[in-house]
Amino acid sequence: MTSQARVIDRTGRYEVGDWALYVLLLSLAICLPLVIDNIGWVPDASRLIPVSILATLAGILLSLGPLPSWLNWVISSGWGLVVSIQAAGRVLPPFDVLWTEFWQAFNWILQLLFRFQIPAYIPFQRSAAFISERMVNLGTKIGVWWYTVVTTGGTSKETVVLLLGIALLTWLLTFFACSELLRQRRSFIATIPLGLVIVLNVAYTGIGLSYVYVYLGLTLVTQVWANARHLERGWQQQNTDYSPEIKRDLIITGTGITAAIIFISLLFPYFTLNKVVLYFWENVGSRLQPLYQDWDRAFAGRNPVPTLVPKSRAGERGGHIVSSFEGEPGQRVMLLVTTSDPPPPSLQERNIAPELRFGVDVAKHYWRQITYDTYTGSGWENNTKADTVAFAADTAWTTDLSPHRLLTQTITIVRGSPLTAFAVNQPITVNQEYQVTLRPNNDLESLGIVTDTYTVVSQVPAASVSELREASTEYPDWIAERYLSLPAIPERIKELAVQVVDEAEAVTPYDKAKAIETFLRSYIYDLNVEPPPLGEDVTDYFLFTSKRGYCDYSATAMVVMLRAVGVPARYASGYHMGEYDYTIEAYVVRESAAHAWAEVYFPGYGWIEFEPTPAQAVFVYTGIADSSSLAQSAGASRGPTKSAGLSPLAYAAIGLVLVLVFVIIWPPRWFKRRAVSAKQRILRIYDQVLAGSSWIGIYPYDGQTPAEFMWYLAQEVEHRSKPGLETRRDIEYIRDAYLTARYSNEVIAEADALRGEEAWRRLRAQLVRLVFSRRPAAAKQAAIG
DSSP, X not given: OTTXXXXXXTTOOOOTTOHHHHHXXXXXXXXXXXXXXXXXXXXTGGGHHHHHHHHHHHHHHHHTSSSOHHXXXXXXXXXXXXXHHHHHHOOSOOHHHHXXXXXXXXXXXXXXXXXXXXXXXXXXXXXXXXXXXXXXXXHHIXXXXXXXXXXXTOOOOOOHHHHHHHHHHXXXXXXXXXXXXXXXXXXXXXXXXXXXXXXXXXXHHSOOHHHHHHHHHXXXXXXXXXXXXXXXXXXXXXXXXXXXXXXXXXHHHHHHHHHHHHHHHHHSOGGGHHHXXXXXXXXXXXXXXXXXXXXXXXXXXXXXXXXXXXXSOSSTTOXXXXXXXXXXXXXXXXXXXXXXXXXXXXXXXXXXXXXXXXXXXXXXXXXXXXXXXXXXXXXXXXXXXXEEEXXXXXXXXXXXXXXXXXXXXXXXXXXXXXXBOOBSSEEEEESSOEEEEEETTTEEXXXXXXXXXXXXXXXXXXXXXXXXXXXXXXXXXXXXXXXXXXXXXXXXXXXXXXXXXXXXXXXXXXHHHHHHHHHHTTSEEOTXXXXXXXXXXXXXXXXXXXXXXXXXXXXXXXXXXXXXXXXXXXXXXXEXXXXXXXXXXEEEEEGGGEEEEEEEEETTTEEEEXXXXXXXXXXXXXXXXXXXXXXXXXTOOSSOOOOOOOOHHHHHHHHHHHHHHHHHHSOOTTTXXXXXXXXHHHHHHHHHHHHHHGGGTOOOOTTXXXXXXXXXXXXXXXXXXXXXXXXXXXXXHHHHHHHHHHHOOOOOOHHHXXXXXXXXXXXXXXXXXXXXSOOOHHHHHHHHO
């Protein structure tokens, strides 16, 4: 039949009731603001979450509507700008003010209607004044405090433009995903821009890796669901008989494949991507340096961006370049740590017991993350071959017979990736599966954990000062080879190290270490030190040129100077203790607690920490007898600790996937779309045609039959638009199908109803276009006549 519509329309929209697809879209969209908020480089990034939610709702409504795509983008961009302005400037009044003024406006209308009085007050006057004041303030911030400062070469710390731009970008990316998925049915293209921005944030900072996995899982589930719906709809349009179980089998198989892909991706080390980022930085990034400088000037008020480049580099397992410190120390919480040590005395306890005001009152610990063995002249690397070995929960990976005490720590990684864990000195066991990266001779490099909360037991060396002074100087061959080696360094570094040791009359390795530690603590602590010139030895630059720096410089200098005088030492990094919070009975470790220090090897005692940075107190070394007064016995925790387990984000992701799978496979009765017969759908289409024709002022006359009205509608539509056969064929098909359904006992086929719906969609779009077009004079006369 020539009047039949096309069987399959690949650019048709999804049905209105496809709620599972809407939930997937919202979940995908909200990943972007969550990862930006987790990284923390955008101030007040939590305001982006409502932007994503509203953008998803707008995208769903417009994509399922009759308007053309270009008009959807115009409308969406306008909405997005309004929502972004609200997110950045908070221009709308508080809810209580709006509620009060809505109630006043209601009373105003009642007085006008029933008392015929115009009240003296004007509705929404307070809200209008509030919005006006906020808009003027926002315009001042953008035009004066930001644009004028930036264009004159100044540095602006105003963040409203940054938040406005990120909010608008979030809106547009989300709307693009909705439009591509729901209108164009290109599910893969829909998820690419959002995913790309998420991956760029995570790849650059190394934070928020779990969001990448969540987004990947949601993307694959969306692909499976969209493909299954596409196949099902095609079968229905072609009037193909199929079993409903096919769709369920497709979804079950696709979900299984999704889980397998995510599991396999977890087995590969994600941070090999850093090599790609580092290659880009070294080969292309330098050319973009002016752009970065302009960005920093324009958005100096942003939070410091946690970055792996250019400070992470080279060695196969990563490295550390000693350079300049970027930004001010952040105050975001990174770790929460409870230990088996007693809490430090509170201020009240110190006031009651004057003897606690001075002296040692709590053991000093550093939460170590990694150690390095090779000095490069510009930083540190791990060049010794190492193996990563997995161990079961509560299984000790080594046995150390040196004098020590046990320390139990429960650590919660609040921010950052849990792939490399933290622990004091020599971790021995963990309460869940873990990995250790070992150099030859059981030389621990780092500890690996796959969750963000874990309990670890460490062996803490318990040697007194006298015992360390009497320690042997006969080092194992592997210690001497690995931790006494130095590249070609300026001779004056060695001469200075010898001079410091000689002036202190230090003979033992311990005394040499204390002499160099004391010497370096006289240098000025400065976070804003200029980086060393390219190619200059960083230790030489710190000791003789800048004579100021922070922990990276002082720890590096101490290790290099100790190796120069024959004392094995290594560079370690992680966090210092942080601040003890008595309300949660845990140490709160913030970004500003990031630290580096030196560790010295003593035969029979292991690695002992030293503190050459003047901003931190030195370590106090006590024997086993003395240390027992500072800490509780091994494993005795000071009260309840948080149980180890998955992160809240992981629980939420698992829960979402389970709910989706349940709804997809066994949908509850209230979730199922109520079946509507083909006959009822045809009758409903005719009612929709009547409503749509009223948009352009066409109504059925009294006594006019449906066939006569549809003929008249076809004439008018053709008269007001470009001549074409498709619109007339759509109207004729709807007319014939309606007459059959209304006045005949014939059974209406499902395919006929689907063709009718397709015809109505095309006709509706044509009617909408006519609403915005000018009605020809001839048409008016014809209608009047």
